[in-house]
Amino acid sequence: MEAVTGAESGSRTGAESGGQAGAESGSQGSADPGITPVIMPKWGLSMRTGKITEWLAAEGDTVDEGDALAEIDTDKIAGTLEAPSGGVLRRIVAPAGGAAPVGRAIALIAPADVPDAEIDRAAADARDQLARGEPADDEEGPLTGTVQLGDTVLAYATSGTGEQQVVLVHGFGGDKNSWLFVREALAARHTVHALDLPGHGASTKDVGDGGPGTLASAVTGFLDVLGIARAHLVGHSLGGAVSVAAAASAPERVASLTLIAPAGFGPDVNAAYLRGFAAAGTRRALRPHLSALFADEARVTRQLVDDLLRYKRLDGVDHALATLLTTLIDEDDAPALDVTELRTSAPTVALWGREDRVIPASNAASLKGRAEVRLVDGAGHMPHMETPGEVVAAVERAIADSDTKSAP
Numbered sequence: 001m002e003a004v005t006g007a008e009s010g011s012r013t014g015a016e017s018g019g020q021a022g023a024e025s026g027s028q029g030s031a032d033p034g035i036t037p038v039i040m041p042k043w044g045l046s047m048r049t050g051k052i053t054e055w056l057a058a059e060g061d062t063v064d065e066g067d068a069l070a071e072i073d074t075d076k077i078a079g080t081l082e083a084p085s086g087g088v089l090r091r092i093v094a095p096a097g098g099a100a101p102v103g104r105a106i107a108l109i110a111p112a113d114v115p116d117a118e119i120d121r122a123a124a125d126a127r128d129q130l131a132r133g134e135p136a137d138d139e140e141g142p143l144t145g146t147v148q149l150g151d152t153v154l155a156y157a158t159s160g161t162g163e164q165q166v167v168l169v170h171g172f173g174g175d176k177n178s179w180l181f182v183r184e185a186l187a188a189r190h191t192v193h194a195l196d197l198p199g200h201g202a203s204t205k206d207v208g209d210g211g212p213g214t215l216a217s218a219v220t221g222f223l224d225v226l227g228i229a230r231a232h233l234v235g236h237s238l239g240g241a242v243s244v245a246a247a248a249s250a251p252e253r254v255a256s257l258t259l260i261a262p263a264g265f266g267p268d269v270n271a272a273y274l275r276g277f278a279a280a281g282t283r284r285a286l287r288p289h290l291s292a293l294f295a296d297e298a299r300v301t302r303q304l305v306d307d308l309l310r311y312k313r314l315d316g317v318d319h320a321l322a323t324l325l326t327t328l329i330d331e332d333d334a335p336a337l338d339v340t341e342l343r344t345s346a347p348t349v350a351l352w353g354r355e356d357r358v359i360p361a362s363n364a365a366s367l368k369g370r371a372e373v374r375l376v377d378g379a380g381h382m383p384h385m386e387t388p389g390e391v392v393a394a395v396e397r398a399i400a401d402s403d404t405k406s407a408p
Contacts, residue, residue, distance in 0.1 A: 034110055034111060034114050034118075035090075035108055035109070035110040035114060035118065035119065035122050036084055036085045036087065036108070036109045036110065037105035037107075037108060037109075037122075037126065038069060038070075038081070038083070038084060038105060038106055038107040038108065038109060039084070039103060039104065039105060039106070040072070040094075040100045040101065040102050040103065040104055040105075040106050041072070041081060041102070042102045042103065042135075043072075043074055043079065043180065043181070047074050047102055048101060048102055048135050049074075049099045049100060049101050049102065049135070050072045050073065050074050050099065050100060050102065051072065051073045051074070051097075051098070051099045051100075052070050052071070052072060052094055052095070052096050052097070052098060052099075052100065052106065053070075053071045053072070053073050053096065053097070054070065054071045054096050055069070055070050055092060055095075055096050056068045056069055056070055056071065056080070057069050057070075057083075057089050058089070058092075059089055059090065059091060059092055060088065060089065060090075061088070061089045062086075062087070062088055062089075063083045063086060063087065063088070063089055063109065064083065064086045065082075065083055065084065065085050065086045066082050066083060066389045067082060067083045068080045068081075068082060068083075069081050069082060069083050069089070069107065070096075070106070070107075079181075082389060083109060084109070085109055086109075087109040087110050087111050087112075088109065088110060088111065088112050089107060089108075089109055090108050090109065090110045090114070090119045091107060091108040091119055091122075091123040092106070092107045093105055093106050093107055093108065093123055093126045093127055093130065094106035094107070094130055100130055101129075101130070101132075101133055101134055101135040101136070102135040102136065103135050103136025104126065104129045104130055104135070104136055105122075105126040105129065105130075106126075106130075108122055108123060108126065142157040142158060142159040142183070142187075142194075143157065143158045143159075144156070144157045144158075145158075146202070146203075147221075147222055147225040147226065148225075149218060149221040149222070149225070151204070151206070152198055152203070152204045152206065152218060152221075153203060153204045154195060154196060154197075154198070154203045154204075154218060154221075154222055155176065155195075155196040155201055155202035155203045156176060156193050156194060156195050156196065156222065157176050157177075157183075157193070157194045158191065158192065158193045158194075159183055159184060159186075159187035159191075159192045159194075160186070160187030160188065160189070160190055160191045160192050161191055162187070162189050162190035162191050163190070163191075164189070164190040164191065164232060164255075164399055165190070165191050165193070165228045165230070165231040165232065166186055166190045166191065166192045166193070166231065166232045166234060166395065166399075167192075167193045167194075167195065167219065167222070167223070167228075167231045167232070167233050167234065168182075168183065168192065168193065168194040168195065168234045168239075169195055169197065169219060169233060169234065169235040169236070169239035169240075169242055169243050170194075170195070170196075170197065170200065170236055170237075170238075170239050171235075171236045171237030171238045171239045171240075171263070172237060172238040172263075172274070172277075172321070172324055172328065173200070173277060173308070173311075173312075173321065174200060174236070174237075174239075175196050175200050175201030175202075175311070176194035176195055176196050176201055177194075177201070178236075178382075178384070178385065179194045179384060181384065181385055181388040182384050182388045182391050182392050182395075185388070185389075185392045186392060186395060189396075190232075190399070193222075193226070193228075193231075195218075195219065195222060197215055197218060197219075197239070197242070198214075198215065198218055198320070199316075199317070199320030199321070199323075199324060200311075200320075201311075205314070205315065205316030205317060205319070205320050206316065206320070207320045207323050207324060208323075209323070209327075210320075210323040210324040210326065210327045211327050212238075212241045212242050212244070212245040212264065212327070212337065212339060213245050213249065215238075215242040215245070216242050216243075216245035216246035216249055217249075219233070219242060219243070219246045220246055220249070220250050220253055223253055228253075229253070230252070230253055230254065230255045231253065231254065231255060232254075232255050232256045232257075232258070232395070232398060232399050232402065233246060233247065233254055233256070233257055233258070234257075234258040234260070234391075234395055235257070235258070235259055235260065235262060236260040236261065236262075236384060237260070237261050237262065237263050237358070237359060237381065238263050238324070238328070238337075239262075240259040240260060240261065240262025240263060240264070240350075241262055241263045241264035241337055241339045243257055243259065243262075244257065244259070244262065244264065244339045244342050244344060245339060245342060247342075247344040247345075247346050248339075248342035248343060248344050251344060251345055251346065254344070254346045255346060255399075255402045255406075256346050256347045256348070256349075256398035256399055256401060256402040257344065257346050257347070257348040257349070257371075257398065258348075258349050258350075258351070258391075258394050258395045258398045259348065259349070259350040259351070259367075259371065260350075260351050260352075260383055260384060260391060260394075261351070261352050261353065261356055261358070261359045261361075261381055261383070262339075262350065262359070263328060263335075263337050263339075263359060264335075264337040264338055264339035264340065265339065265340055265363050265364075265366040265367055266335075266359075266360075266362065266363025266364070266365065266366040267334075267335060267363070268335075268359070268360045268362050268363055269328070269329060269335045269358070269359055270292060270357055270358045270359070270360075271329045271333035271334075272289075272333075273289050273292045273357070273358050274325060274328055274329055274358075275325070275329075275333075276288070276289035277289045277290075277321075278318075278321045278322060278325050280312070281309075281312065281313075282309075283302075283305050283306070283309060286305055286308060286309060286312075287300060287305050290304065290305065290308070292357045292358055292380070292381070293357075293358065293380055293381045293382050294380045294381070294382055294385075294386060295353060295355040295378055295379055295380040295386060296386070299385075299386070340366055344370075346402070347398055347401035347402050347405055348367075348370060348371035348372070348398065349371060349372045349373075349374065349394045349395075349397050349398040349401070350364060350367050350371040350372070350373045350374070351373075351374045351375075351376060351383055351390065351391060351394045352364050352373070352374070352375050352376065352383075353375075353376050353378075353379030353380045353381060353382070353383045353386065353387070354375050354376060354377055354378075354379065355378075355379060355380045356379070356380050356381045357380060357381065358380070358381040359381065361375055372397070372401075374390070374394055376390045
């Protein structure tokens with residue numbers, strides 16, 4: 001159960017910055033072999049600059065890939081930028097307190113044996129780019145579109161051109177944009193499609209009976225229209241149950257499953273959150289419920305609340321959420337959704353935030369014997385927004401397991 005929507009909503013720690021740095025470093029004109037630029041990320045389609053509020057590492061520090069480097073603020077989101085690779089933080093090019101354009105190097109990481117003269121030359125080039133104040137030329141952004149399945153319109157965004165097809169399926173109250181912080185990292189290697197399920201985002205608001213089978217038919221129908229024979233499904237919360245249902249009904253279409261705090265497994269669910277989110281119609285009513293989504297409640301920003309209220313006020317959303325709610329919990333607030341009996345043959349990796357207060361990690365026991373389970377520190381119900389690097393790693397593991405299984 002996700003309840004995060006809006007193209008630039010939420011906060012983000014961890015980074016697809018590893019993928020971004022690799023994709024964009026060529027545009028810097030400053031990166032010598034062995035030097036990895038730390039790039040100001042693009043956390044939203046309209047973002048042009050970001051402010052470095054604090055450097056969490058100092059020049060000369062040895063860092064590993066994924067280590068926290070800096071706190072970044074934009075006009076809509078704030079988060080922690082991770083190291084795109086391991087090495088020594090040789091230069092901080094953009095000081096704390098200043099703004100830097102998207103796609104430009106703000107620091108340099110390199111092995112200790114790279115000569116200082118090479119570091120100085122790369123840093124000078126990076127400072128020249130920053131002084132110009134222009135974002136790096138955008139690479140081709142995500143392609144957005146819709147598909148028609150009978151009376152249902154599904155909206156989606158596609159990034160990347162890799163051979164493997166990855167489909168991201170959001171949770172209750174979410175949309176395709178909640179995957180922003182993992183989408184680009186995955187798209188560096190694969191073709192990645194992020195869907196709006198029925199009832200969400202820009203898709204048709206009619207959800208039918210709201211059951212996982214109905215929503216799974218929308219996912220497989222999407223594959224049909226786009227001509228995708230087999231896909232790796234990544235499902236969060238309700239989207240996890242939908243992905244399992246799709247794999248059970250059409251096993252030949254699903255190459256692997258990555259399940260992030262999936263609904264439908266285990267007896268523990270926060271019914272108060274679900275009912276509170278579905279019913280809330282004001283900022284004051286909605287904000288306390290959103291605090292349950294994150295390990296760090298400070299991530300619930302005013303922008304996040306406002307974006308969700310705009311979604312909830314769209315025609316048809318109230319009915320859609322109410323219908324979906326009846327499939328998730330019963331009148332006594334017990335879980336009504338159970339997909340544990342749906343058998344799948346696809347390699348499966350499941351990931352939970354240890355501090356999940358919506359679908360607690362205790363439910364992971366229900367996946368024993370059918371999935372590789374990973375528990376993530378520092379994350380609640382939204383690991384793909386709080387620790388996106390861990391989610392990317394889980395997806396890559398599921399894809400690798402699928403490749404191994406299919407090898408002759």
